[in-house]
Amino acid sequence: VRALPTPDEIARLRQLDRDHLLHPNVVLGEFEEAGGTVIVGGEGATVRDIEGREYIDAIGALWLANVGYGRRELADVAAAQMRQLPFWSLFYGWGNEPAIRLAAELARIAPAGFRHAFFTSGGSEANETSIKFARLYHVRRGNPGKRIVIGLQRAYHGVSYGAMTATGLERVREGYAPLVGAFEHIPGAYCYRCPFGKTYPECQVDCADELERAIGRLGAENVAAFIAEPIQGVGGVITPPAGYYEKVRAICDRHDVLWIADEVICGFGRTGRLFGVEHWTVRPDLISCAKGITSGYMPLGASLVSDKVYAALRGDGHQPLNHGFTYSGHPVACAVALENIRILQREGLPARAAELGESLRAQILALGNPYIGEVRGKGLLVGVELVRDRGSREPADVAAAVELACRRDGVILRALGGNIISISPPLVITPAQITRVVATLDQAVRAVCGGLGREGQVTP
Numbered sequence: 492v493r494a495l496p497t498p499d500e501i502a503r504l505r506q507l508d509r510d511h512l513l514h515p516n517v518v519l520g521e522f523e524e525a526g527g528t529v530i531v532g533g534e535g536a537t538v539r540d541i542e543g544r545e546y547i548d549a550i551g552a553l554w555l556a557n558v559g560y561g562r563r564e565l566a567d568v569a570a571a572q573m574r575q576l577p578f579w580s581l582f583y584g585w586g587n588e589p590a591i592r593l594a595a596e597l598a599r600i601a602p603a604g605f606r607h608a609f610f611t612s613g614g615s616e617a618n619e620t621s622i623k624f625a626r627l628y629h630v631r632r633g634n635p636g637k638r639i640v641i642g643l644q645r646a647y648h649g650v651s652y653g654a655m656t657a658t659g660l661e662r663v664r665e666g667y668a669p670l671v672g673a674f675e676h677i678p679g680a681y682c683y684r685c686p687f688g689k690t691y692p693e694c695q696v697d698c699a700d701e702l703e704r705a706i707g708r709l710g711a712e713n714v715a716a717f718i719a720e721p722i723q724g725v726g727g728v729i730t731p732p733a734g735y736y737e738k739v740r741a742i743c744d745r746h747d748v749l750w751i752a753d754e755v756i757c758g759f760g761r762t763g764r765l766f767g768v769e770h771w772t773v774r775p776d777l778i779s780c781a782k783g784i785t786s787g788y789m790p791l792g793a794s795l796v797s798d799k800v801y802a803a804l805r806g807d808g809h810q811p812l813n814h815g816f817t818y819s820g821h822p823v824a825c826a827v828a829l830e831n832i833r834i835l836q837r838e839g840l841p842a843r844a845a846e847l848g849e850s851l852r853a854q855i856l857a858l859g860n861p862y863i864g865e866v867r868g869k870g871l872l873v874g875v876e877l878v879r880d881r882g883s884r885e886p887a888d889v890a891a892a893v894e895l896a897c898r899r900d901g902v903i904l905r906a907l908g909g910n911i912i913s914i915s916p917p918l919v920i921t922p923a924q925i926t927r928v929v930a931t932l933d934q935a936v937r938a939v940c941g942g943l944g945r946e947g948q949v950t951p
């Protein structure tokens with residue numbers, strides 16, 4: 492651990508940050524004024540900033556620090572692999588040992604029938620790959636007209652053009668037209684604010700039938716794939732009920748449409764199972780993953796390919812697979828992922844996430860906080876929806892103020908949209924830390940919402 496820098500050094504670094512570094516998702520003028528918080532270290536579920544302040548990282552950085560901070564064994568594996576071989580590509584049949592071993596390990600732990608992996612550097616590339624493979628699947632099977640990809644409103648799939656067009660959040664796409672063609676969006680299973688005005692279970696999960704209605708409108712001969720996060724993350728931790736994916740699977744099968752599960756957030760234990768789809772009884776055709784695959788220790792993503800899709804890509808064995816990123820199968824990232832998966836399994840972290848997530852949700856509900864309308868999610872992927880009134884469910888658009896108040900009290904949470912707070916800590920978070928997160932959230936919500944003016948503005 493390095494000594495803390497002096498106030499002068501900190502001020503200089505902050506200035507360099509404001510002068511030269513473009514940060515994702517900031518208002519540039521505001522950032523020039525205020526700058527940001529620089530994180531310099533972490534241990535378990537806590538991180539500390541450059542001034543020595545400690546925080547509970549209740550968001551896993553970006554939904555990904557599954558095994559927590561300070562894992563020396565991951566640093567050792569990376570260093571050893573860099574010394575031995577920093578890079579070799581997988582192009583044209585070349586290989587490297589960590590990529591081969593990781594693909595085999597993923598085949599072992601993924602849902603049955605997923606025996607092939609294609610590696611990328613992150614989640615957007617994983618989705619690009621899954622979408623391209625879905626279209627190629629139909630081309631190779633003699634159905635080149637099947638091109639349209641149907642996604643969900645509020646979905647987040649990344650920022651590259653295909654993944655961004657698949658994304659169902661307007662603000663992510665704003666200013667970047669023209670987008671890629673042949674993408675459509677339908678409402679998802681947002682039960683707390685059902686887009687169809689229905690109530691579960693009487694609705695019989697009618698929202699899933701919207702997929703079939705969309706396929707009907709577009710023509711099944713034109714539809715390649717349906718893409719969805721098992722539980723939507725950025726869109727608000729929107730958690731479909733039992734029966735949703737079972738219906739999706741049957742609809743996809745009826746119309747020869749592939750189902751792509753975007754497990755970028757849900758995968759690798761976050762929801763209490765190794766993969767998010769394991770909460771339902773059916774399995775997709777392609778799985779995009781990233782984030783938790785290395786717990787963020789190295790950038791890595793993957794598209795896991797089912798045997799059904801593999802058979803079509805292979806065709807008669809004479810067609811090329813013309814797709815690949817320079818860093819597909821980067822040996823250092825793959826070596827780190829292998830060790831990360833070993834830790835997840837050795838320490839039983841998916842089961843821990845299930846148990847602690849249950850407790851976290853129960854504790855939040857037990858607060859009886861009048862401004863908390865719903866607590867949802869699975870495992871340690873949790874969403875808290877803030878309302879002005881539980882009866883009317885009128886949104887309390889104060890999530891950003893709550894996030895800020897919690898941060899001042901040493902707990903990092905994330906505001907999603909106007910009125911949703913997400914909690915997705917490292918799976919190694921302790922019960923005592925969870926209790927503190929809950930108490931801090933409660934206090935912040937009461938303080939901020941208690942000061943809500945009539946127009947919904949937070950009064951200072």
Ligand SMILES: Cc1ncc(COP(=O)(O)O)c(C=O)c1O
Binds near residue numbers: 618754782
């Ligand atoms: C569900 C989901 N898919 C895809 C992505 C994009 O991944 P990346 O930012 O690694 O490109 C994200 C990122 O948050 C995500 O949450």
